[in-house]
Amino acid sequence: MWRRPFLWFIVAAALVYALYPYFTDDVGMRESLLLAAVYIILASNLNLMIGYAGYVNFGNIVFFGLGGYICLYLVTALHWHVIPAALTGGAAVSALALLFGLGILRLRGAFFALATIGVNQAIQQLVVNFEPWGGATGIYLSLDAYGPLGGPMQALWTTYLMIVAVTTASLLASYAIRHSKFGLGLLAIGQNEDAASVLGVPTPRYKAMVYSASAFLPAVAGGLYFFKSGIIEPSSAFNLQTSIEAIVMVMLGGSGTILGPALGAFLYEELRGFLLTAQSFSQFQLVIAGALLLLIVQFVPGGLLGWVHQRWPRTRRWLE
């Protein structure tokens, strides 16, 4: 699979992305790129559900938040190093998603979408009432926690590089899944679940597997992101609005493609940054995002990349 130029393109883009703020030493740029990288992770893993399997997960942020909580708990209470803590968080959330997926993925279409909203809200309320995780106030990191990474200043750079690495892993995973038997099964489920099942795709198992797979990297990213922020609280960790924004990003870039969600996430984050700083627009950020989603859904359901593919069919072969 390493013969495909597309993969080298992803790796090269990731290297530029990681090193550019490092060499220009531009901290503001790094923060903006870091947020964009987190959105790319969320969007590209959500795309496994929406774009491949055709299931809308409105509560995708629950993975990110839970991963963050587990990681910060391990770092503060048990004094783990952040890397194993984030990976443990990812594995735990992924395992939980697998268990849960076997239950709620029996639901089809709209029922599943509703259940995911319920899951997100239920877990948020549970965390609010869970004292070891700080209840409604959340968990704070002390500055000592950054010691193993060489102090707070150095830790910010290190977490940035780690998050870019997770972003790259997300894109590569999207690619690998897309070109595997598993991925083809998912695409078949997305087109017609009954037909796929008749043709021998083990639909319940594949759906639970993709639900679990789409949980792992966002949970790791959540651990790293909230470690970098130094604080996690229920309302920011399980923000339903971020979940929805991730859906907008997937649709903007083109669901079902590999590069599309990443492109959508990056563009959306830049647009949002512009709207937040522009005085006259800052209040209307939500309105503009909503109007954008409405226009995409109604007129270009394939998103940016889908539109390019339709306009220039030859691009399908190398732009995935």
Add this chain to the structure above:
Amino acid sequence: MIGILASVIDGILIGAVYGLAAMGLTLIWGVMNVINLAHGAIVVVGMFVLYMLVSALGLPAYGAVPVMIVLGFVIGIGLYWIGVHRMIGRPELMSLLSTFALNMVLIGLGTAWWTTSPYNVQVNMPSVSWRGYTFTGTHITAAALAVVIAGLLYLLLYHTRIGKAVRAVATNREAAELCGIPTTQVLAMAFGLGVALAGVSGTLIATMFPFTVLSGEAYQLKSFVVTVLGGLGNPAGALMGGIALGLIEGLATPFMPVSWIPIVEFGLFVFCLIAFPRGIFSFTKA
């Protein structure tokens, strides 16, 4: 013991209003297989219509109810043409996203206009006292109005030609079209009705509790719980589901801290979705 009874009765009164809100959601689902994720935003529209009419125009609080029914119907038909019409018959993902986009636009406009600070409309209704327990007048009136509106919807659906057309479209749109029913207009009208129900329930909720622009989300989730309890697409079940949810809230309140009640609700919600996807109160077999 009587304390619990009082809390249960109050729960049932509020539950009737939840049921009315959920009827709007379930009507739209039943007729056009669209889950209206702008539902919460419309509940909020109903709340602020009450606020505007009472505080700006000085109308009596319950005078806002008929105004909201008409206004909600008009808004609903507008929203249908803006966001829903092109989604009919396409994958559910599309209509979910489209109505959610409408939700974002409405909430965004509301936040820009009214900010997210709490509002309260003072409604004076005499309360009923019984053995030292007081039942708030606004709760009783809201529940009574909810039941009356639900009854009117029943009459409309089952005893008029328009209602027959709505039911025909819900059962089989193509066959209805072949029989000469203008199905597109019927769909727009059903969406308008659903929105009017959601809006008027918002108005009734605002007579009982303080509210913000963002309160819609909580009531939208309650409406989901209620529709799932009552069976999606089943208006009569929605009213019963609403009363059941109110009953559960009323029963739970004396026994657990308030912050645990949402967990019970969402747990019940996910459990019912998985165990009874057609609803507990749905007697008809699909």
